[in-house]
Amino acid sequence: MTKTHVTQTELARRWSISPRTLERWRWIGEGPRFLKIGGRVLYRLDEIEAFESRQTRSSTANRPQAHATA
Numbered sequence: 001m002t003k004t005h006v007t008q009t010e011l012a013r014r015w016s017i018s019p020r021t022l023e024r025w026r027w028i029g030e031g032p033r034f035l036k037i038g039g040r041v042l043y044r045l046d047e048i049e050a051f052e053s054r055q056t057r058s059s060t061a062n063r064p065q066a067h068a069t070a
Contacts (some may be wrong), residue, residue, distance in 0.1 A: 005035070005042040014048075 011032075012019040025031030026041070034049035035042045 004045055006045065006048070008041050008043070011043050011048065 006014070008019050008022050013020055014066060022031060032043055032047045034047070035044065
């Protein structure tokens, strides 16, 4: 079975950031979209990859494009 979701800890490890950063991003509405099932937070791999592609830059002067949430 192919894994389609990751936990906050797994995503933090993937990006080498603190899990608290992901918590803060959720609180302020930034970062990749996520699922909350019961008390558990999960991130879909397709949402992670979409977020990563939106962060692509050709210069440090370029800012990421704002994206609409559905």
